[in-house]
Ligand SMILES: Nc1ncnc2c1ncn2[C@@H]1O[C@H](COP(=O)(O)OP(=O)(O)OP(=O)(O)O)[C@@H](O)[C@H]1O
């Protein structure tokens with residue numbers, strides 16, 4: 001049986017964390033493989049440090065630090081879980097760098113040069129009406145530096161460039177228009193896009209949380 005490695009991507013506030021969590025639960029219900037839900041920056045001390053230091057780390061330094069966190073995430077967490085037969089769902093991955101580090105002033109070629117040896121994922125790009133995304137961000141009590149730096153329109157455009165770039169690297173990718181859909185409906189759409197060889201019998205499903 002194949003283990004899936006799925007990255008959920010899309011602009012700040014589009015619903016990535018909501019969908020990644022629900023997708024992991026629904027995949028686990030399909031059994032028999034367990035599902036490991038993870039995120040980037042990783043939940044390691046390095047990843048947590050990067051989340052806290054976004055105001056201090058900018059541009060090249062942040063891009064390199066994120067790439068280092070990603071390399072360790074792949075080596076220490078993602079590959080071992082896949083090797084154990086789990087599906088892995090990550091909330092953000094390489095495309096987030098191709099978008100957010102561009103918002104932070106780097107060009108796509110430089111960002112890719114720091115990420116070119118990563119493990120390819122099946123990427124799900126979530127899109128929605130920029131005004132819907134903006135309203136969600138405006139409702140937050142606090143925005144991070146990069147959330148303030150970009151706009152939903154800019155992030156959506158950069159994500160399309162990222163998808164064109166990763167298409168040239170032969171990554172599997174799907175775009176899902178979330179407009180007006182419930183999270184459940186969005187996840188049903190995503191499941192319909194995944195390889196048809198997923199087993200559909202439910203047999204002792206397991207979930208696996210980040211250690
Ligand atoms: N399909 C949906 N319909 C309505 N509301 C949604 C939908 N998906 C997510 N939301 C809501 O939108 C808000 C943002 O969702 P979420 O935190 O999952 O986004 P995100 O893309 O992970 O954000 P960030 O980029 O900041 O991590 C949450 O309040 C969530 O409940």
Ligand SMILES: Cc1cn([C@H]2C[C@H](O)[C@@H](COP(=O)(O)O)O2)c(=O)[nH]c1=O
Pocket residue numbers: 012040041051054066091092093094095096097098100101144146147
């Ligand atoms: C993976 C990745 C992350 N970031 C930044 C963007 C956000 O400020 C945080 C992630 O937090 P969220 O709750 O998932 O929105 O990290 C980045 O700049 N580049 C990346 O590749």
